[in-house]
Amino acid sequence: MFHAPGRSDEAWWRHAVIYQVYPRSWADADGDGVGDLPGITARLPYLARLGVDALWISPFYGSPMADAGYDVADYRDIDDLFGTLADADRLIERAHESGLKVIVDLVPNHTSSEHPWFQAALEAEPGSRERARYIFREGRGERGEEPPNDWQSVFWGSAWTQADPAVMAADGTVERKAQWYLDLFDSTQPDLDWTNPEVWEEFDSVLRFWLDRGVDGFRVDVAHGLVKRAGLPDWDAMAEMAGAEDIRTGDAPMWDQDGVHEVYRAWRRTLDEYTRHLPDGSVDPDGQRILVAEAWVEPMERAALYVRPDEMHQAFNFHYLNAAWRAEDLRVAVEESLRGNDAVGAPTTWVLSNHDVVRHASRLGLPVGTPRPHGIAADDPQPDEVVGLRRARAATTLMLALPGSAYLYQGEELGLPEHTSLPHEVRQDPSHHRSMGEDVGRDGCRVPMAWEADAPAAGFNTTGRTWLPQPASYAELAVDRQEGVEGSTLELYRTLLRVRRERGLGWAGIAPLTGLPDDVVAFALGGDDGVAHTGVVVNLSSSPVELPGEVLVASGPLEGGRLPTDTAVWIGLRP
Known part of the structure; x- marks a missing residue:
């Protein structure tokens, strides 16, 4: 086996399936059109029945919402849009009672421009303690009228915003050049300076605030971006979060600099203080708090550095998310991912969709090889919805068979597609507005959840108000149209999660399953006795293939006992 089996009694996070809740689009208890914490709490039984182990909640902190809450003005409070701290405490308590752990988002690369620290920085003089918490620099040019370097924002345009004009002396000479601040995302999201000890101390305090309230971990936003290369050298390419796979991400001076790892070693020490132990002094496998990296890093060897034993516990596997729907691409992504993480003793953390990418039920409906x-x-080439859903079900069937942890994005268990016809006037993503519409933006994957086909807003609330409109197709895909329906996507996910747990696939060893055509992806999974007990087979060829075992779960109907194109199965293997 190219990946050795683990043990069922390993720490929970090594094989957990975690469900991402995007709070403004999950469930709206007060009917204002935006989801909230009481709405999440009310829907926890659904997640328990689905069979996941934990939920990750995107930001709910105090924020002016210039970037859907990723512009944080108060890390220790809940935004009025979502509820109160009491609501958060109740959510954490009820989740734990339901057997679910809670992971919250942490946004350490930048704050909101309305954060008290930044407001104080704007009021302070250049060179002050207040400004030293952020990345302020003099501009180029005689008066500092040009940005300090040529960095471009992830959300388009310059990554610098002018804070102060030049100060001129009475004789017309420049007394002080104009000052600028770095914002790798929006101008309302100034980057913090992680060379400043005050920044370190503040975030250690924030971690402890939420750990004391009982959260089980943190998903760390832009984990590869906190430290910038000394001197902030020019980089004339756009600062894409997910760059080309054939370059070393760290070549860009704003990404994947070695200094970020010191930050995460310090955070790991803090989280380890909160680890629960058993009476014999050993670590309780159920009692660790975790760090999860959003690190769009290539190559795989660099990405694995974030999950060394003294750093983060998990890092999203974007290498797998980006793999084309071709047998060789998928095989390479799986094998390279497992080998890269095995080298540092970490589990691989699989993912197909989240709030930043086109939903995979639509993405996989585009022609194979489309970037x-x-x-x-609406005026872009449209995905084939039938093909997209069939491939999405197969891709998930493959993903949930693989050893390690996995993340699901809300609504993917219903097969929800991207909303590809959102009117431009309702879009809210800052990248759409900063690019003057050239970048469509991420709103299409953030549309409110579909619960009841015939209810207002598909059951998102009782008033029918929604912060983004839902496509008509969501009604037929609603939870109440799929619950208990054999063959539905919801029931497929429930079955996959149940069988995954029953057969110990999260901690299984894995090896290639041979004897099948080249255009078929197939792996054998087994325990520490070296015997494979389960196979996963995905047919990407143009013809049905014979199966070498008894079918346990199938992503779609078989054809005379054979596996059709774009379909995946789990099979029982005979020793």
């Missing part, structure tokens, strides 16, 4: 779009608009 992953940032969004899809």
Whole structure:
């Protein structure tokens, strides 16, 4: 086996399936059109029945919402839009009672421009303690009228915003050049300076605030971006979060600099203080708090550095998310991912969709080899919904068979597609507005959840108000149209999660399953006795293939006992 089996009694996070809740689009208890914490709490039984182990909640902190809450003004409070701290405490308590762990988002690369620290920085003089918490620099040019370097924002345009004009002396000479601040995302999201000890101390305090309230971990936003290369040298390419796979991400001076790892070693020490132990002094496998990296890093060997034993516990596997729907691409992504993480003793953390990418039920409906779009608009080439859903079900069937942890994005268990016909006037993503519409933006994957086909807003609330409109197709895909329906996507996910747990696939060893055509992806999974007990087979060829075992779960109907194109199965293997 190219990946050795683990043990069922390993720490929970090594094989957990974690469900991402995007709070403004999950469930709206007060009917204002935006989801909230009481709405999440009310829907926890659904997640328990689905069979996941934990939920990750995107930001709910105090924020002016210039970037859907990723512009944090108060890390220790809940935004009024979502509820109160009491609501958060109740959510954490009820989740734990339901057997679910809770992971919250942490946004350490930048704050909101309305954060008290930044407001104080704007009021302070250049060179002050207040400004030293952020990345302020003099501009180029005689008066500092040009940005300090040529860095471009992830959300388009310059990554610098002018804070102060030049100060001129009475004789007309320049007394002080104009000052600028770095914002790798939006101008309302100034980057913090992680060379400043005050920044370190503040975030250690924030971690402890939420750990004391009982959260089980943190998903760390832009984990590869906190430290910038000394001197901030020019870089004339756009600062894409997910760059080309054939370059070393760290070549860009704003990404994957070695200094970020010191930050995460310090955070790991803090989280380890909160680890629960058993009476014999050993670590309780159920009692660790975790760090999860959003690190769009290539090559795989660099990405694995974030999950060394003294750093983070998990890092999203974007290498797998980006793999084309071709047998060789998928095989390489799986094998390279497992080998890269095995080298540092970490589990691989699989993912197909989240709030930043086109939903995989739509993405996989585009022609194979199409570069992953940032969004899809009504006048763009449209995905084939039937093909996309069939491939999405197969891709998930493969993913949930693989050893390690996995993340699901809300609504993917219903087969929800991207909203590809959102009117431009309702879009809210800052990348759409900063690019003057050239970048469609991420709103299409963030549309409110579909619960009840015939209810207002498909059951998202009782008033029918929604912060983004839902496509008509969501009604037929609603939870109440799929619950208990054999063959539905919801029931497929429930079955996959149940069988995954029963057969110990999260901690299984894995090896290639041979004897099948080249256009078929197939792996054998087994325990520490070296015997494979389960196979996963995905047919990407143009013809049905014979199966070498008894079918346990299938992503779609078989054809005379054979596996059709774009379909995956789990099979029982005979020793």
